[in-house]
Amino acid sequence: MDIQIKKGSGLIVTTKKYNIGVIAELSWDTTKSWKIDLDLFCAATSFNPITKIYMLENMSALLYHANLKCYDGALVHSGYEQTGVKEVDDEAITVFLNKLPVIITDVIIGACIDPVKSIPLSTFKNAANAKITIRALVEGAGQLKEILSVNLQTKFTTGILIGMYTRVGDNWHFETINQSVKCHTNTPIQEILEAVPCDCL
Template sequence: MALTLAKNQSISLEKTAGSDLKNITLGLGWDPAKPSGFFSKILSGGSQDIDLDASCIVLDADKKPVDLVWFRALQSTNGAIKHSGDNRTGEGDGDDESITVDLRKLPPLVNYLVFTVNAFTGQNFEKIENATCRILDSASGKELARFNLSEKGKHTGIVMAYLSRSDSGWNFTTLGEATNGRTADDLVALAIQALRT
């Protein structure tokens, strides 16, 4: 049974996986909020598509950006981090977007991987429901932990969570910091700030 983490909780991925972890996947899933009330359903024509974008901001030990993986650059410079591609609707079950990381191929200078989500079309999180990020052992498909992004509001982005390198391996920490920004570029400074608080 996977752990459901609260905001600002941290786990050791190796201990949680119970094995030598080589590849992890961060999956992001969401649904468009369904209009409530008879007239709102008629006026909106049903639920609207929501274009959320998962991204990975790569930082060094000094928390300086060294790479960015997002819908405009679907893999890191050395190929260790890969994005599944842009999902513009949120329809269907399971993960709508995912980012896979080969932990063995990450350069030694990489100390943090910060995962963010933002609404490229500018829709806010009042129009989104069932938003969840989860981390999996890519080899086995085993879900190691999940974090519900349930906070409603006018924000258009969230600094979801980050991986940090330690002597004993990689740790996964949830953040859930609400932000504003349409692209991962807009969230880099906010992600760095979230790590420093």
């Protein structure tokens, strides 16, 4: 397997020999003074170079707490956590890149605050010890490489685009986005996906 870090851009992995996976982990701690719920999600999309739009093949390609598995297990969500009290990562998504159909060109990873289950006007700043970690997983090779770790407590916002994997031939290139998004509706995931920059390819 070829793994290399590209300065200023991200990680390149090739899927020819091993079953390559990506693990995105979201964690935070509960507090007695502030009720807040964080959600981790990813979207398997196809990029249209003419319209410059990332398209979902169907809604099942959007993985979050209400849709825990898609593409025959290529994307798997660990389940819904509302409290942040787990001793391990509260929510996790595993993406097996070489199981994705060829129509999928990009996998977008992000997180948001649930506006219904959180105190109004909550931001990531109110979530104690909130962070997202992304790791590369190589099944059968015993390798787990941290790609990115983001401290969410520094962000006075309600949503974030962490990064995205883009298919490049037999490889997948991870691009860090780390873009805050202020969500104003009860559909924050949709707002975050609409903020994906087209120049990140």
